[in-house]
Amino acid sequence: MSYVADVRALARKDLLLELRARDTLPAMLLFVVATFVVFHFSLPAHSSELAASGLLWVAIVFTALLGLGRAFVPEREQHVLDGLVLAPCDRSAIWLAKAIATLAFLAVAEVVALPVFALFFHGIGTATVAAVVLADLGICAVGTFLGAMAVATRARDLLLPLLFLPLAIPIVVGGVGASVVSAPERYLGFLALYDLLFGVLCWATFEYVVAEAQ
Amino acid sequence: MSPVGRTYRIPLPALAAASLVLVTVALALVFFVVPNDADQGFSQRIFYFHVSIAFTAYACFAGGAWKALLHLWKRDPSADLESYVAVHQGLIFGSLVLLTGSIWARISWGHWWLWSEDQLVLFLVLFLFYAAYFMLRFSVDPGPQRANLSAVYALFGVVLIPVSFLAIRIAKHFIHPVVFTSNVSKNLPGSMLVTYCVAQAALLVLAYTLYRVELSGKRIDARLRELRLA
Numbered sequence: 126m127s128y129v130a131d132v133r134a135l136a137r138k139d140l141l142l143e144l145r146a147r148d149t150l151p152a153m154l155l156f157v158v159a160t161f162v163v164f165h166f167s168l169p170a171h172s173s174e175l176a177a178s179g180l181l182w183v184a185i186v187f188t189a190l191l192g193l194g195r196a197f198v199p200e201r202e203q204h205v206l207d208g209l210v211l212a213p214c215d216r217s218a219i220w221l222a223k224a225i226a227t228l229a230f231l232a233v234a235e236v237v238a239l240p241v242f243a244l245f246f247h248g249i250g251t252a253t254v255a256a257v258v259l260a261d262l263g264i265c266a267v268g269t270f271l272g273a274m275a276v277a278t279r280a281r282d283l284l285l286p287l288l289f290l291p292l293a294i295p296i297v298v299g300g301v302g303a304s305v306v307s308a309p310e311r312y313l314g315f316l317a318l319y320d321l322l323f324g325v326l327c328w329a330t331f332e333y334v335v336a337e338a339q
Numbered sequence: 340m341s342p343v344g345r346t347y348r349i350p351l352p353a354l355a356a357a358s359l360v361l362v363t364v365a366l367a368l369v370f371f372v373v374p375n376d377a378d379q380g381f382s383q384r385i386f387y388f389h390v391s392i393a394f395t396a397y398a399c400f401a402g403g404a405w406k407a408l409l410h411l412w413k414r415d416p417s418a419d420l421e422s423y424v425a426v427h428q429g430l431i432f433g434s435l436v437l438l439t440g441s442i443w444a445r446i447s448w449g450h451w452w453l454w455s456e457d458q459l460v461l462f463l464v465l466f467l468f469y470a471a472y473f474m475l476r477f478s479v480d481p482g483p484q485r486a487n488l489s490a491v492y493a494l495f496g497v498v499l500i501p502v503s504f505l506a507i508r509i510a511k512h513f514i515h516p517v518v519f520t521s522n523v524s525k526n527l528p529g530s531m532l533v534t535y536c537v538a539q540a541a542l543l544v545l546a547y548t549l550y551r552v553e554l555s556g557k558r559i560d561a562r563l564r565e566l567r568l569a
Contacts, residue, residue: 274488280478288475288492291468292499295506302509315509322498330494333411333487 131214135222140229142199149195153234157188161238161245177246178253178304182297184238185257186264186290192230193268194285196223197276206276210335220269220331228265235261249304252313256303259316260296263323267292270327273334295319351555354548361541368534382446387538389439392432393458395542397500399429399550400465404497407490419486420561422493423476424554428546430469436462457507464503468496 143149164180200206209219235257243249268289275285296319302312369387376383406422409415440459441451454460472492479485 274475274492277484277488278475278478279480280474284471284474284478287471291464291471292495294464295499295502298506298510302512306512311509315505318505319502322502323495326495326498330411330491333491336484336487 128215128218131218132222132225135209135218136225136229139223139226143226143230148198149192150230150233152195153188153192153230154237156191157184157234157238158241160184160187161241165245174247175305177242179301181242181246181249181253181304182260182300184242185235185260185300186293186297188234188238189227189231189261189264189268190286190289192227192234193265193272193289194282196227196269196272201276201281206335216332216335217328219335220273220327223273224265224269224327227269228261231261231265252309253304255313256300256309256316259313259320260300262320263296263316264293266320266324266327270331270334273331277334292323348551351548351551354544354551358541358545358548361537361544365534365538365541368537373530373534379447382443385439385443385446387535388542389436389443391535391539391542392439393436393462394539395546396429396432396436396462396465398543399425399432399546400469400493400496400500402550403429403493407493410486410490411494419490420557421554422490424550424557426469426472426493426496427553428550430466430473431549432542432546433462433466433469437466455511457504457511460507461500461504464507465496465500468499472496 161184164177164184168176168180197206200209206219210216239249239254239257268285271288271292272285275281275288278284296316299312299316299319303309303316306312365387369384373384373387375381376386403422403425406415406418406425410418410422437459440456440462444453444456444459445451452459472489475492476485476489479488
């Protein structure tokens, strides 16, 4: 029970911080809309709807990357992570709370982005929406984890995309598959499997990412 | 905490000699003994090395992940360096897979790169993933934190390999409706199977030898640094 309370307190902290400072969300919204405009001009006239569906996933991954890059910046600048590691809570709660907060930002960004996509390109089916939801879980779980890794290094912001993109390829495969084929079940199942596997892996190993020298 | 080597291992010169003999025998078998493939002719002979190298690369990545697990679990002080060296060898063999795969694709299908070849695409993803491992490792100062981060990332690799493989398999259904099948993996005749096994053994021993050479070099390096600081 106290684990849930820890996670809730930590996630609440991130959401409150964003509500007051408004650092990340406006940037993500503006970025995703700007990406769509770029995509419109990068797609030749009369290109198929399928191409646009693929680009939706590019936009989602890069928008998420923008948010994830910011996720641990307050912790780094204010040395919050040192305090959190000392706090008497399970370390995986730090990851879970951060992933939930990032998921909330990404979800808000997509609530705006998907209708904008439908307006600019073509309508979106329920399979795509389901795939976006499942993909978001995986993106936030893995991305938050790698974000915590990246802030511990000298390269910092430079490193996150390099670490994240190879791991995001299966998500893109599942997402694009679910958006373009007529029977999306296997792709949705694949996304769920990805979420499950990497969720458990992140949850189990996060302790080592933030652990200080023993 | 100094990464002191264990002593029960097979001596390096013996390993080097074994890999020399095995690689020579494998090359002789591939070029002079085994018959041409009925469909692909002479060029199919690269199969014996391409597939063995791929398997060896997987073995290196798996070894690296195993050592990473030992580091996190048992706090084995030498496991971090061993994990790093295994992943390094894996990346070298993985690059060779891309190279031999490209050559084979060029000869067989006329293109240097084929997105329909699962193995090649998977190794491209793995190459990107493990190249990022090195970026990660070299942007953290040596110490327990670097060891932890590298170990956790190496563990991600063993989950990513099957997941990516599955992803590439299912991606074919919307990217490439036509699936190429290379019929080399199906029921190999006897001499081909023997040749493959010898080539596989040769590359595994070679990889292990290289691993040991690099490991001892890295250990001497670390020891020298310690002495200089002392």
